[in-house]
Amino acid sequence: MNYRLNFTPVIEALPGLLSACLGTLVLALGGMALAIVIGIGGVLLRQSRIRQVRWLVMAFVELIRNTPFLVQIYFIYFALPLAGLRFDPTPAALIALGINGGAYAIEIIRGGVQSIARGQVEAGLALGLHRGLVFRLIVLKPALRAIFPSLTSQFVLLTLTTSVASAISAYELTSVAQRIESDSFRSFEVYGTVTLFYLAMSWLLMRLFALIQARYLSYPVR
Template identity: 55%
Template sequence: MTYDFQFDAVFASWDYLLDGAWLTVKLSLSAMVIGLAVAILCALGKTSGPKPVRWLINAYIEIIRNTPFLVQIFLIFFGLPTVGLRLSPDVAALIAMVVNVGAYATEIIRAGIESIHKGQVEAGLALGLRPLQVFRYIVLKPALRTVYPALTSQFILLMLSSSVVSAISADELTSVANNIQSQTFRSFEIYIVVTFIYLVLSMLFSALFAGIYRLAFAYTVDRR
């Protein structure tokens, strides 16, 4: 039995695939930026907040890390309308991705914060810096430099996991591919192309993040 590959129908929809890929990148970048802000606040609360705050943050992390991402998406998209909050697929996807990556990034940043020696914090306070300044300049910056590789890996994972939001018809790459497949019935061809697009995106961002690390963090270390 032989299979006749026909990519013409796929390449005829190339513009739609590029639009889907762009939305995937935009959605992932937005979720990572917002999720990073959430993670920094949660990491700060977990390392130096009062006990009730630490308990709530720990509960949030455990719930998100021990439940499927797809269930979290369904809860936001299908569950919230029952309490009167109806969201578009793209907005629901963004919120779900922020909530998800925020929990994982919190633990990454917490580990970076705890890697900073307490003597550096005490020295900053002794110099008259306010606690927020100490956290911003003495704790957060070195911590982010330490966990930068882990955060970039988390972004790549988030971008690949964004394919799950096609389950609620968010117009990202996989959802566009599903629509094309339902029209052309060329499943093998369309998903081969989509696999290649995801692979290219992952490699491009990996190279970009490596270049940023060399230019920013590694250069800073060398100057020291």
């Protein structure tokens, strides 16, 4: 084996790779925000008294969770334009990430809400608390404590899933890495560096989530 490492193309392309890391984080955080909105909205609709609405939400969850993300992003980018809905690569990837993450968020958030005993809610109402206050203090915060590890793990996975967006040339790390590799033919150096970048981004996100949990969701020390 006479292969010799040469990181010169990677070093020369480092500003572009770092900029692509930012693009990946923008995609990931945007997808997370959209996923949370879809998750909360889906949980509220799952509690609807209209049976057809509940079935629609359940069908959405099953459809997204049981189809490949690559097919979903292809559908949004290539199929929807036939119906008059056309998106650029990056917005299409953002929508696909949000929808994909939202389907999982619905089930995670629903599990957290269901873990709150009905008696606690009734006790809060019996004490004269406003329904909004009951939801925020008795339902939402304890539910977030329960689901936060699962939700953040799903969001880290969503960050890594952004690499699939390279299939439609969205601006993110893997897409830029593919262009660098095709120009330099230094596959080991390029993808080895990209692996470290993804590892660093995942670690930073986990640290950020841990700080949020410690700051806002931890039980007060008595």
